[in-house]
Amino acid sequence: MPTKPEPQAWQDPLIDVRDLSVHFELRGGILARLFGSDTGTVKAVDGVTLTVGRGEVVGLVGESGSGKSTLGRALLGLVPATDGSILFHGDDVAEMSRRRLRAIRRDIQMVFQDPNAALNPAMTVEEATGDALRVHGMKSAAERRARVVEALEKVGLSPVELFLSKYPRDLSGGQKQRVVLARAIILDPEVLVADEPISMLDMSVRAKILQLMLDLKQELGLTYVYITHDLASAKYFCDRIAIMYLGRVVEIGPTDEIFANPRHPYTRALLKAIPEPDPERALPRDLLRGEIPDAASPPLGCSFHPRCPEAFEKCGWESRDLRAVIEEHWTRQPADVYGAESDTVGDLAHLDTPATVARIGGKGAESAREILHRMRSERPDEPFWRGVDRVDDDGPGIRVVFHPGEDPALRSSDGVEVACLLYPESS
């Protein structure tokens, strides 16, 4: 199997992200703020290591809330890094002063998701595009105009004269995104961080904008960090893809390899979720259950395990999973069974504090055991049961003890790197 991290890409790393973390403090309620108590942090990006080679297109793919946009913003210093470093030309973006950051943004530019919001409604196309030049010290309006015309031509807005004096409200979505692109390339940057640049556009325009971005890359020698939730467009566009989940990279590798042979169960689920245009060929898909968990208190162990169809003992099962399983079980029960069972099991709220030992029940160990048994026989292949080590009696209830979990680090596996315990760490 050909592994193709393009050799020149690896030899010439342009951006080198090391163990980057971006955490946001939660503000909490008024009491918490008054007394300054700890209200928790959201780990939007949690220890990401990523290298972007010169001339490469790296895709950051994940669901909403996976931290991909935050990572992209951190590359420009738009959000402060909590920990780790972002080396660009040997300088650490994470440590730079505001002044240096402003200067570095000449070289790293960003394209935003919503072209309708990314342009100042009070500026004409000429002002909006040329303002990047003005900000970086080009005083002469005539010089700026020449550069603006050049940039607009590059992004295919012609005849340029027709667009110069237009306001964003006069343009279509695709045209606006072209203006945003023109504004991004006018400073001749090296890197373009594109945050879902096509997701707000009409289907018919998407391919055109992607093609335009590829053309610009050829013409200007750009390097892209392409942030998207849409694997299909990433396949078309990227050299390498990093799959992100809850602030971490769970799999990274060359696009072809990721598509041909996805390793991580999450990647596989994402690939299955790509819509199939031909209804005849559409396969029954088992889509991921549940939603992306709360990043303020991520699951223990592998953060994907509650949704993972292939999870096993070491994945980090815990009390919150027990609650989810019980509640899911109740959704299938008639009301009277639910009433009886919830009475036996008692209040489940305490299970929300993550722990590898969970106590339930309050009306005799036997009845609680029975419920667990019933649940298990009903859904024997539920991965949760693999995580239960043993069930002990504990006074009037029972104690469910889970196998100790393990937080998987990225490990290489045949040309890709994957953070999953299914792939044993090889040296």
Add this chain to the structure above:
Amino acid sequence: MMRGLLGGLAKPFTQTAGLARWMLVAGLVLTAAFVVMAVFAPWVAPYGFAQSAADGARFPKAGPPGADHWFGTDRLFFDVLSRTIWGARTALEVVVLSILFCVAIGVPLGLISGYHGGWLDRILVLVMDAVFAFPSFLLAIVFSFLLTNLLGGSVIAVALSLTAIYIPQYFRVVRNTTVSAKEATYVEAARAMGASDGVIMRRYLFGNVVQSVPVLGTLNAADAILTLAGLGFLGLGIQSTDAAEWGHDLNRALADAGSGIWWTGLFPGLAIVLLVTGLTLVGEGLNETLNPTLRRRRLLPVVMPARAETTITGEEQQ
């Protein structure tokens, strides 16, 4: 830009109907008359505001209205008509100046406060709220007392004391719009482009947050005229030899009223009433046109009860 401005100016006429339109037109006519008087006072007024003699002949003391002095003269031998016309000029100067000061101070403060947030924002909001909570006329008295000591009884001093009481309104409006506007993607895009905070505030936020300021200015103008007249009436405003001021003239006319000299008080008072009415009509008319929430709120109580009770509204619609 220009076309948008003209379109915006014409909007009250093109988009209003019925009462709102007549309010606006009447208000504009009244206000325009006073503006013309104010601007062309030296040509419109027969005499100067502190002129007590013409062609070597002294004016009569408290003379009744007649051919020479249409509105009569007062006890200081001044021509009441001239003082009323010159008074329009003073009123306009003070109001325009105070609005300019308000915009020049309130808007940048609001921008900075809203944009930076943090402790600066908290302190400014606290101070402005404190000023706002104070009875405004009392505050104006205190300020004009302080400022006339400092700057003399000049137009500037009075304008500044009016500024002090109206700034919080501009500050609040701009600050609150800024707080919401700074979250817009185009602001982040500007930051991603490498723009500094100053550039973002000047070129990206300013144009998007000042839009409600003109309406605020119109609405405040009427109030400012009354405050100015009130200050003058209390003798805290402009001295009668510095400029003609309606409130001050009213104060002096107080003594005349008992002795049957009605013309010294009537005409300045009428001027105040007319100008305030005019400005209020303009402000309300503008608001009815530009502010859809207000328009709806005004219409609802009139239309809804009829609908709930009977089907007459349905027939009317047909």
